[in-house]
Amino acid sequence: QQQVKQSPQSLIVQKGGISIINCAYENTAFDYFPWYQQFPGKGPALLIAIRPDVSEKKEGRFTISFNKSAKQFSLHIMDSQPGDSATYFCAASLYYGGSQGNLIFGKGTKLSVKP
């Protein structure tokens, strides 16, 4: 019940295209869903996050879509650029006492954006 399942494992997109990465969770108590971006040799960095009281959140070219009934959420990268080539991780956690609980990460999606 603590798993977060992420797909696809790898993704190749042409420059200017839309990249879509999907995640599914099991624990209905999760209430914080961040996406992290990781470049080779670097630690993960927070990209965008959502709570289940909204169905969509957009920041620049990055959008999270959230479907509470299906227990799924996805990351959309519009106008994908070669600089977006990285590994993306979804995660989930409980949020209690005004503070984030421990993050459960998916296995990651390696995105390659071709020029």
Next chain:
Amino acid sequence: EAGVAQSPRYKIIEKRQSVAFWCNPISGHATLYWYQQILGQGPKLLIQFQNNGVVDDSQLPKDRFSAERLKGVDSTLKIQPAKLEDSAVYLCASRPGGPDTQYFGPGTRLTVL
């Protein structure tokens, strides 16, 4: 603002040897995490500190792993003795008291031969 610092960046050891990793979190961050990231997988939490106290170490293999956070600032993670399956990147992250964002360091890549 300086980020999370980790050292060493790379370490190669023989199995059954011991190894230690060091982390200096962002100044003022109360919460510190150690994660293990095996190649091709997402980070897995090993231990969480709040100031200098342990909040969660349920996934730390305590027979071989130990961690401490000196005076609520720097932290060290030790493995003794190391096994082949400990080969991974060990990530340190820190977070301020309130906001959600965890800030990760660059990690230490451990290879156990």
